[in-house]
Amino acid sequence: MKSKPGGRPLAGDAPNLLYQKGKFNFGKWKGVPGRANLLDAKRPFSFPLLNLFKAFRLKEWQAIEVGDRDWFLFVVLYDAKALTLASIDLWDKRNHRSYSYQNMSLGSHVQFGDSLYPSDTTFLNKDSSIGIYVNPERNELRLAASCTPAKKTPIMLDLSFTLAQEACLPFSVCLPLSEERAIYSTKILMHCSGKIQAGETSHIFAPSDSLGILDDHKGYYPYHLHYDWVTAFGLLPDKRMAGFNLTDNQVRDQARYNENRLWLGDDVYDLPPIKITHPYGHEGTWIIQDTEGLIDLTFYPEVHHNIETNLGLAGVDYSGPFGHFEGFIRSPLGDEIEASKLYGMGEDKNLRL
Numbered sequence: 001m002k003s004k005p006g007g008r009p010l011a012g013d014a015p016n017l018l019y020q021k022g023k024f025n026f027g028k029w030k031g032v033p034g035r036a037n038l039l040d041a042k043r044p045f046s047f048p049l050l051n052l053f054k055a056f057r058l059k060e061w062q063a064i065e066v067g068d069r070d071w072f073l074f075v076v077l078y079d080a081k082a083l084t085l086a087s088i089d090l091w092d093k094r095n096h097r098s099y100s101y102q103n104m105s106l107g108s109h110v111q112f113g114d115s116l117y118p119s120d121t122t123f124l125n126k127d128s129s130i131g132i133y134v135n136p137e138r139n140e141l142r143l144a145a146s147c148t149p150a151k152k153t154p155i156m157l158d159l160s161f162t163l164a165q166e167a168c169l170p171f172s173v174c175l176p177l178s179e180e181r182a183i184y185s186t187k188i189l190m191h192c193s194g195k196i197q198a199g200e201t202s203h204i205f206a207p208s209d210s211l212g213i214l215d216d217h218k219g220y221y222p223y224h225l226h227y228d229w230v231t232a233f234g235l236l237p238d239k240r241m242a243g244f245n246l247t248d249n250q251v252r253d254q255a256r257y258n259e260n261r262l263w264l265g266d267d268v269y270d271l272p273p274i275k276i277t278h279p280y281g282h283e284g285t286w287i288i289q290d291t292e293g294l295i296d297l298t299f300y301p302e303v304h305h306n307i308e309t310n311l312g313l314a315g316v317d318y319s320g321p322f323g324h325f326e327g328f329i330r331s332p333l334g335d336e337i338e339a340s341k342l343y344g345m346g347e348d349k350n351l352r353l
Contacts, residue, residue: 013029013030013031014029014030014031014032014033014034014172014186015027015029015033015034016033016034016035017033017034017035017037017040018033018035018036018037018038018174018182018184019037019038019040019041019182022042023179024041024174024176024179024180024182025174026174026175026176026182026257027173027174028171028172028173028174028175028257028259028270029171029172029173030170030171030172030268031170031171031172032116032117032170032172032186032188033116033172033174033184033186034115035114035115036114036115036116036174036184036186036216036218037114038058038114038182038184038218038219038220039051039054039055039058039114041054041180041181041182041220042180043180044057044180044181044182044220045057045180045181045220055081056081056082057081057220058081058218058219058220059078059079059080059081059218059219059220059221059225059351059353060078060079060110060112060217060218060219061076061077061078061079061112061215061217062076062077062112062121062132062214062215062216062217063075063076063077063078063214063215063217064076064132064143064212064213064214064215065212065213065215065231065233065344065345066143066159066192066205066210066211066212067210067211067212067233067234067343067344068205068206068209068210068211069093069209070092070093070094070203071090071091071092071093071196071203071205072090072091072093072322072343072344072345073088073089073090073091073157073196074087074088074089074305074320074322074345075087075088075089075130075132075143075145075157077110077121077123077130077132078110079108079109079110079111079112080351080353081108082106082107082108082314082353083104083105083106083107083314083353084103084104084105084106084107084108084109084110084123085102085103085104085307086101086102086103086109086110086123086128086130087100087101087102087103088100088101088102088130088145088147088155088157089305089320089322090155090196090198091302091303091322092201092203093302093343096302096303097201098303099153099155099198099199099201100305101128101145101147101149101152101155102307103123103125103128104307104309105125109123109125110122110123112218116134116186116216117134117136118134118135118136118137119132119133119134120132120133120134121133127147127148127149127150128145128146128147128148128149129144129145129146129147130144130145130147130157131143131144131145132214134163136163139162139163139164139165140160140161140162140163141160141161141163141188141190141214142159142160142161143157143158143159143160143161143194144157144158144159145157153198153199154197154198154199155196155197155198156195156196156197156198157194157195157196157197158194158195158196159192159193159194159195159196159205159212160192160193160194161188161190161191161192161212161214162190162191162207163188163190166266167190167191168188168189168190168191169188169189169190169241169263169266169267169268170186170187170188170189170268171186171187171188171259171261171268172184172185172186172187173185173257173258173259175251175257175258175259176251176252176253176257177219177220177221177222177250177251177252178252181220182219182220183217183218183219183220183221183249183251184217184218184219185215185216185217185218185259186214186215186216186217187213187214187215187216187245187259187261188213188214189211189212189213189233189241189243189263190211190212190213190214191207191210191211191212191241192205192207192210192211192212193205193206193207193210209235211233211234211235211241211243213231213233213243213245221250221351222250223352223353224350224351224352225250225349225350225351225352225353226249226250226349226350226351227247227248227249227250227347227348227349228247228248228249228276228346228347228348229245229246229247229248229249229276229346229347229349230244230246230276230286230288230297230299230325230344230345230346230347231243231244231245231246231344231345231346232244232325232339232342232343232344232345233263233342233343233344234341234342234343236337236341237341240264240265241263241264241265242262242263242264242265242337242341242342243262243263243342243344244260244261244262244263244271244329244342245259245260245261245263246260246271246274246276246288246295246297247259247260247274248273248274248275248276254273255272255273258271258272258273260272260273260274262329262331262332262337264331264333264335264337269331269332270332271290271294271295271329272290272291272292272294272295273290273291274288274289274290274295275288275289275290276288276346276348278348282301282304282306282319282321282348283301283304283321284301285298285299285300285301286298286299286301286346287299288327293330294329294330295328295329295330296327296328297325297326297327297328297329297339298325298326298327299323299324299325299346300323300324300325300326301321301322301323301346302321302322302323302324303321303322303323304319304321305318305319305320305321305322306318306319306320313352314352314353315350315351315352315353316350316351316352316353317349317350317351318347318348318349318350318351319346319347319348319349320345320346320347320348320349321345321346322343322344322345323343323344323345323346324340324343325339325340325342325343325344326339326340327339
């Protein structure tokens with residue numbers, strides 16, 4: 001089935017600076033910005049703050065999803081300044097087995113730079129290490145982890161992703177929460193190779209049929225952060241890379257500013273605003289639709305990842321299941337992509353901090 005074109009490829013290179021001459025450079029681009037310099041903002045809130053306090057309000061994370069026909073992996077290093085989350089989740093789709101590592105600790109224990117190319121982002125404690133290393137000179141991103149907590153299944157990761165221009169698809173955004181507050185994100189769909197191990201179980205991701213996504217993110221979010229998000233990716237029968245990123249968040253004017261994108265072949269396409277609903281709760285099916293007839297998806301959670309923490313004025317209420325999709329996304333080229341050929345995850349995140 002064909003549809004009329006509903007959008008255009010993203011155009012233009014990402015800027016060198018996201019904040020310049022006293023204002024944010026709001027927009028959406030191909031590629032990666034030189035510096036995501038959100039700390040240079042003069043008044044991200046209604047009164048001037050020293051960099052120390054601006055940094056405390058800036059939430060930052062890097063996350064990586066990896067998948068092939070048999071396995072799905074999600075790794076996140078999340079720094080909310082008052083607390084840090086380091087997490088690994090592995091899902092053996094064929095055998096319906098899950099493995100996980102999670103460390104949530106008070107304070108800030110991961111340091112993020114304002115430049116992704118190059119960068120080293122690491123989490124270390126007495127029994128675990130997780131590192132995300134971006135080396136543009138070698139056109140490579142590396143994910144390495146060794147987690148051996150007592151009485152838990154040990155997890156080892158050693159994965160490489162190609163950043164060569166012809167083999168990866170990056171896009172970036174700088175989106176307004178207000179005129180003076182922004183969120184930034186770079187997301188890259190890439191080929192992947194390497195090994196994972198959970199206890200005695202191991203798996204090799206082959207570059208011919210394995211993909212991964214990096215999410216590099218910073219934001220001056222309000223005290224109550226909330227968003228709904230789904231993503232999925234995979235190789236189509238003709239071996240083209242395909243995937244989508246769909247978010248309903250707190251950004252102003254989502255018809256103009258959003259991070260909804262379709263990866264297809266060798267390009268990235270803009271998509272309209274969407275809504276995600278959970279009519280049967282987070283463990284039931286999720287419905288994802290737009291108002292332009294380009295997106296009609298149903299997400300079926302298969303394995304659940306929930307975090308609930310209530311500390312009075314602070315709290316976390318998070319649902320992040322892995323699962324499969326049904327339905328379609330219509331590309332701007334008129335192709336109708338069957339969502340069942342892709343696999344991914346969703347998030348409904350509420351954070352009071």
